[in-house]
Amino acid sequence: MLSKSFQIQRSVIFALMMRELKTRFGVYRLGYVWTLLEPALLISVFISIRAFRALHRDFPGIDTPVFFLTGIVPFYMFKDIISRLMGGITANEGLFNYRQVRAIDPLIARFLLEGVIYLFVYILFWTVMTLFGLNTTIHDPLGLMLIYLVLYLFSFGVGVIFCILYTMYEEARKILPIILHPLLFISAVFFPMQIIPKQYWGWLLWNPLVHVMELSRERFFVSFRTTAGDPVYLGVCTIAALALGLSLYWAGRKELVSR
């Protein structure tokens, strides 16, 4: 019985992923170009601004583009997972006509798909930078993957929360850009926390993304040291986001598909 329902869910999620591929990378849209272009543009803009180039000079052996890569691509993954999950239920309303499809299924499908896409984007950027002769040696690959995995799960939790809010109250759509845009500038995406005076740390460190950036860079670059990144805090935030998201989902799971 259990294995059968697991098998059904697997085919539902596979079917939904195929469906998502059709619209995300559809014939008429340049979806896949944008996925690459947006981070690439941002990286090149940051490189071309001299002030940004100077931001991390205190760490020897870190190439500027690689530093930006470790900030921007994970940040975009976070941002995209949240915005994709938010609309995941309303965009698939017609498909809840089938009893096999539960409200969480399109969210899981989109989550998996974004994961694959951003893994590919990261590897692609990394490879290009390596070919250009930049120093892309990863100091602690396993540790790095673990931090990214935690970020991935954290994004899922936050995405589910936004999805439930948006599906219940449409106004929630307006909140998201208000939160996401400033987040790019306060999440240590293109600077290390070290350049920020200590008296401002208190506020900035509430943001789990700061911890992601700091901890992941410590694992990527051999010379990077962080006193800001706290793995325990990041873990607690991730568990809290997942718990809140999934309990909201559980409370509203019937209402979500029948509206």
Added chain:
Amino acid sequence: MIELRKLTKSYPTRQGRKFVFRDIDAVFPAGKNIGIFGPNGAGKSTLLRLLGGTDFPDSGKIITKKKVSFPVGLRGGFQGSLTGRDNVKFVCRIHNIKGTQMQDVISYVMDFAEIGKYFDMPVRTYSSGMRARLGFALSMAVDFDYYLIDEVTAVGDYKFKEKSKAVFNEKSKTANLIIVSHDISKIRQHCEIGVFMKNGEVLVCEDINDAIRLYRKS
């Protein structure tokens, strides 16, 4: 057999909770086609959605061991941005229909729905009649024990009605139909059991003619 046990369903509205039905018990006997009718707003489509597992009761249970289809209605369970073909593939995948079987379903649906080149266009460009035909053809292409049909055949032209009559007769040999319709003659043609719904009551009549009499009186 399908048993409804203490089934309650309500919807929140601005004027408070509106109960479609409260604590209803009913048994739909096995091996019989069932026709459901009643005035508009009696909860016929809601009942069909509950049977199809698309919607959930507030309390109570629907008990059956049979494979019940998804409800086929005018609104249709389709993703507007996908083509008819991709929607059909989606439904095949979630019912674990693969490979050549999937090809069979696709050609059956293309043949039955007769929507021509629209089959490869996004469903949102369809007329409501085309949607309904696609949904109907699709449900007939998948094997179920019970088919839930909501007013769909009413929208077809003469030829489509003849085809659906033939497929109903064919399906009745191996499966059963649960039809919601205002077309009494059609219900009488296909169904043995009549279910009359009004004001949150669900009356199951062993003889379809009893239910029709109740409906005419109401």
